[in-house]
Amino acid sequence: MREAAEPTERERDPRAVSKFVEGFAAQLVEAGMQRMPARVFAALLSSDSGALTSAELGERLQVSPAAVSGAVRYLAQQHMVSREREPGSRRERYRVHSDQWYEALTNREAIIKRWESALREGVTSLGADTPAGRRLAETLAFFEFVDEEIAAMMERWRIHREKRFGHG
Amino acid sequence: MREAAEPTERERDPRAVSKFVEGFAAQLVEAGMQRMPARVFAALLSSDSGALTSAELGERLQVSPAAVSGAVRYLAQQHMVSREREPGSRRERYRVHSDQWYEALTNREAIIKRWESALREGVTSLGADTPAGRRLAETLAFFEFVDEEIAAMMERWRIHREKRFGHG
DNA sequence: CGGTACTTTCAGAAATTTGTGAAGTTAAGA
DNA sequence: TCTTAACTTCACAAATTTCTGAAAGTACCG
Numbered sequence: 001m002r003e004a005a006e007p008t009e010r011e012r013d014p015r016a017v018s019k020f021v022e023g024f025a026a027q028l029v030e031a032g033m034q035r036m037p038a039r040v041f042a043a044l045l046s047s048d049s050g051a052l053t054s055a056e057l058g059e060r061l062q063v064s065p066a067a068v069s070g071a072v073r074y075l076a077q078q079h080m081v082s083r084e085r086e087p088g089s090r091r092e093r094y095r096v097h098s099d100q101w102y103e104a105l106t107n108r109e110a111i112i113k114r115w116e117s118a119l120r121e122g123v124t125s126l127g128a129d130t131p132a133g134r135r136l137a138e139t140l141a142f143f144e145f146v147d148e149e150i151a152a153m154m155e156r157w158r159i160h161r162e163k164r165f166g167h168g
Numbered sequence: 169m170r171e172a173a174e175p176t177e178r179e180r181d182p183r184a185v186s187k188f189v190e191g192f193a194a195q196l197v198e199a200g201m202q203r204m205p206a207r208v209f210a211a212l213l214s215s216d217s218g219a220l221t222s223a224e225l226g227e228r229l230q231v232s233p234a235a236v237s238g239a240v241r242y243l244a245q246q247h248m249v250s251r252e253r254e255p256g257s258r259r260e261r262y263r264v265h266s267d268q269w270y271e272a273l274t275n276r277e278a279i280i281k282r283w284e285s286a287l288r289e290g291v292t293s294l295g296a297d298t299p300a301g302r303r304l305a306e307t308l309a310f311f312e313f314v315d316e317e318i319a320a321m322m323e324r325w326r327i328h329r330e331k332r333f334g335h336g
Numbered sequence: 337c338g339g340t341a342c343t344t345t346c347a348g349a350a351a352t353t354t355g356t357g358a359a360g361t362t363a364a365g366a
Numbered sequence: 367t368c369t370t371a372a373c374t375t376c377a378c379a380a381a382t383t384t385c386t387g388a389a390a391g392t393a394c395c396g
Contacts, residue, residue, distance in 0.1 A: 020290040027282045032200020048299040114195045122188040131216040149321045
């Protein structure tokens, strides 16, 4: 219980941190994310360094190394975290780069592209001249529109952030 | 096999329709939606009238009335479909209004608001002056930015659609 | 080349989610 | 008011997902 404050990374009240982690993760789950990736991601977001090792994550979240491994693999695939090899150690470190995960969140590129392609097939096979075909075509047009708009929006965000937070 | 074409709503090749429904639903599931709501929604999208009864949905998707009921309740809560009482019948009809469901899809309003509020708590409890607190504050700023941008984007979509499809 | 410090994979137990049948509820029409 | 078509709710069985411990794989370091 008795520990001197360290200059580099003395985490604050673990209760408060844990409350945030679980609360935020719950909201992510509600939005469709799997539980463990959500918890890991929230834990990283709420760490001072923005990067934690597998062991640290396991301890904070009270889960096995296997669970951490699975969650991190998922997050890395989604480009929401990146892995770093800690030099001079065989330990790995998982990091949130804010610029990187904003993009990941809004991109969903891959998903939207698959929606678009399913819709395109639908238009063809139901017939572009039928009521149903027209509805699908309009939906497709909507996603195409959104695609472009989101790219432009992210450009504006980068500028906005630069101005407000002074980095990019 | 022998059927005269009806003027009002003769659905085309059920194979093709079903293929679209299952394929598109699968993509929605991938994005985090529950299976049955996804299938019901896809079925409505691919119908000529844009509206089907519970019995029609059950037959097309080969599921029980209970399953349809649950799925439809979910979709209605999300404002992705609306219920209509068929006049002169105790039958109900579920409809996709494209304008309504575009809004529902992009709004996610409620979800983003909850994320924002979880982040706000996090900033407070971790301390706005800590590295973690600053990260959360920036994330919060991002969502606030996105909120506004999406509203503007939808306004532009309405105009775009009006021009291209001539309705609103 | 070991030895070892981590990480990943995998089979299976536990928890959760999903869909069904059947009973319950509601309201249209006689 | 009664009958009955239609929707909803509920308890449970089945399917799926999730997480764990243990075994296997990797690659630093001597």
